[in-house]
Each structure stands twice: as C-alpha cells, then as structure tokens.
Amino acid sequence: MPKKKHTAQNHRASSSPQQEQGTTLKDLLGADVLQKLKQQSDEMKAAEEQRKQEVRAQAEEARKKEQKRLESDMGYLLENSKQDWRKFK
Structure with missing residues (x-):
C-alpha cells in the first residue's frame, strides 16, 4: 500500500x-x-545571406580566373585536348 501513495505523490510532483x-x-x-x-x-538572417552570396561570388570569380589561366597554358591544353585527329583530316 505505501507504493500507491508513493506513486500518487510522484504523479502530483510531475x-x-x-x-x-x-x-x-x-x-x-x-x-x-x-x-x-x-x-x-x-x-x-539578411547579413548571413549577404555573406554567403559574397563567398559564392568570390568562389565563382576565382574559378573563372583559374579557367582563364588554364586556357592560356599550352601544356594544359595539349594534355586535355581530344586527340582524335581523324576528324581533322
């Protein structure tokens, strides 16, 4: 019987x-x-969105600069060109 009283007290406390x-x-x-x-x-939230857009723009700019640098590198162009000379005959 004391268990029931103890349970009732726990119920009221909770x-x-x-x-x-x-x-x-x-x-x-x-x-x-x-x-x-x-x-x-x-x-x-607006400041965080602005910061994310700036980071995205910087990454895009860096990617474009790297691509432009690679396009002017003759070694890179030779290594990555398609060497199917049959279509140039």
Missing part, C-alpha cells in the same frame, strides 16, 4: 512542472521587446 511550462518567455516579454528581437533576427 504535473507541477507541466503547469509551469505553460508560461513561455513570449508571454513574459513585452510586445516592443518581441518586435525588436524579431527585427534583430531578420537583420542577422
């Missing part, structure tokens, strides 16, 4: 934290603070 979880940080903060946080979040 239901208390669930009621405390009902109150969220959003409920506790003011509307102006929430608006500022959302605005800051949007700004951070």
